[in-house]
Amino acid sequence: MAEMFYEDDADLAVLAGKKVAVIGYGSQGHAHALNLRDSGVDVVVGLREGSSSKAKAEDQGLAVLPVGEAVAAADVVVILAPDQAQRDLYANEIAPNLKDGATLLFAHGFNIRFGYIEAPEGVDIVMVAPKGPGHTVRREYEAGRGVPVIVAVEQDASGKAWDTALAYAKGVGGLRAGGIKTTFTEETETDLFGEQAVLCGGASQLVQYGFETLTEAGYQPEIAYFEVLHELKLIVDLMIEGGIAKQRWSVSDTAEYGDYVSGPRVIDPSVKENMKAVLADIQNGAFAKRFIDDQDAGGPEFKALREKGETHPIEVTGRDLRKMYAWTQDVDNDYVEGSAGR
Numbered sequence: 001m002a003e004m005f006y007e008d009d010a011d012l013a014v015l016a017g018k019k020v021a022v023i024g025y026g027s028q029g030h031a032h033a034l035n036l037r038d039s040g041v042d043v044v045v046g047l048r049e050g051s052s053s054k055a056k057a058e059d060q061g062l063a064v065l066p067v068g069e070a071v072a073a074a075d076v077v078v079i080l081a082p083d084q085a086q087r088d089l090y091a092n093e094i095a096p097n098l099k100d101g102a103t104l105l106f107a108h109g110f111n112i113r114f115g116y117i118e119a120p121e122g123v124d125i126v127m128v129a130p131k132g133p134g135h136t137v138r139r140e141y142e143a144g145r146g147v148p149v150i151v152a153v154e155q156d157a158s159g160k161a162w163d164t165a166l167a168y169a170k171g172v173g174g175l176r177a178g179g180i181k182t183t184f185t186e187e188t189e190t191d192l193f194g195e196q197a198v199l200c201g202g203a204s205q206l207v208q209y210g211f212e213t214l215t216e217a218g219y220q221p222e223i224a225y226f227e228v229l230h231e232l233k234l235i236v237d238l239m240i241e242g243g244i245a246k247q248r249w250s251v252s253d254t255a256e257y258g259d260y261v262s263g264p265r266v267i268d269p270s271v272k273e274n275m276k277a278v279l280a281d282i283q284n285g286a287f288a289k290r291f292i293d294d295q296d297a298g299g300p301e302f303k304a305l306r307e308k309g310e311t312h313p314i315e316v317t318g319r320d321l322r323k324m325y326a327w328t329q330d331v332d333n334d335y336v337e338g339s340a341g342r
């Protein structure tokens with residue numbers, strides 16, 4: 001059974017009198033900085049020269065310094081720039097200014113796992129990885145809840161790295177939901193696999209193929225959009241509430257039967273073999289090398305793929321249709337956990 005952490009397992013006082021420098025103010029950066037500040041932690045945001053995020057962070061009441069100065073002042077340095085930027089950022093701005101005995105904190109283990117960052121022996125290296133997008137991390141915190149986190153310690157130079165990591169996890173609101181103990185290797189490999197094979201890559205390709213199949217057969221794109229993209233959220237919400245079983249409990253018997261007989265025709269065993277190949281490329285570093293090599297060359301492959309995705313016909317249809325949205329979500333409380341609700 002996984003080792004779990006909740007609010008009572010962490011002491012925010014561990015961060016009292018310490019300065020936390022959050023480097024980057026994007027998806028995760030803004031959420032961590034604001035949540036920590038609202039939890040009473042002394043936060044400074046570190047941004048590069050000419051940063052477009054500086055005004056936003058200052059408007060939201062945060063102190064902003066150039067990266068090097070923020071690092072030099074900090075006891076905990078949180079690296080929340082994009083993964084592909086972290087290697088150079090660390091070498092040029094963070095390493096030369098890092099206090100002896102400081103803690104380096106990540107939200108994803110990519111640069112440590114694949115060796116792009118090698119920190120000195122005297123620093124603690126920890127991870128607090130929210131299992132959700134940064135904007136949700138902030139939204140949930142403001143609503144009095146939290147996004148679950150997974151927590152790891154790679155290097156415990158001080159002997160207190162776990163205390164720091166758990167205090168931080170509490171400060172960003174993650175322990176309101178719960179934390180799970182992991183390692184940098186497990187987080188990095190599972191996170192990359194999840195986003196590539198299922199959450200982002202798998203789901204996007206599935207939706208696009210579904211949309212193409214319906215529109216190429218002559219159905220209206222707006223109807224196809226609702227069927228294969230919009231309703232996906234509603235179906236996934238049911239899965240989050242009560243697993244795949246609750247989704248099957250809520251849909252019609254016709255849909256449930258179609259799920260059983262047609263799901264495996266679409267996602268057949270060859271898909272699992274493909275997933276294993278994706279996982280192997282993650283584990284052996286081939287994906288990381290391909291990503292970083294492309295980024296080092298200015299991202300030609302990344303940019304071309306992004307352009308292709310953005311111009312898919314489902315995006316055009318979706319932009320118009322989303323203006324029609326106007327409802328709130330209801331949770332069905334009749335569901336009985338563990339019995340598929342019947």
Ligand SMILES: NC(=O)C1=CN([C@@H]2O[C@H](COP(=O)(O)OP(=O)(O)OC[C@H]3O[C@@H](n4cnc5c(N)ncnc54)[C@H](OP(=O)(O)O)[C@@H]3O)[C@@H](O)[C@H]2O)C=CC1
Pocket residue numbers: 023024025026027028029047048050051052053054079080081082083085089107108129130131132133134135
């Ligand atoms: N996105 C997410 O929800 C999740 C992300 N993570 C992890 O969190 C980390 C941050 O990801 P994410 O929040 O998506 O990052 P973003 O792409 O949102 O980060 C943008 C921020 O990083 C700054 N930045 C970009 N390039 C540089 C650079 N070369 N030097 C200095 N600052 C730079 C930007 O500065 P400027 O304002 O000047 O443009 C901006 O403030 C990653 O490790 C990621 O894997 C983990 C869980 C979920």
Ligand SMILES: CC[C@](O)(C(C)=O)C(=O)O
Pocket residue numbers: 130131132133134191194195199200
């Ligand atoms: C699913 C994508 C993610 O891993 C995340 C939001 O957790 C990311 O890297 O953004």
Ligand SMILES: [Mg+2]
Pocket residue numbers: 130131132191195
């Ligand atoms: Mg993730």
Ligand SMILES: [Mg+2]
Pocket residue numbers: 108191192195
């Ligand atoms: Mg990720």
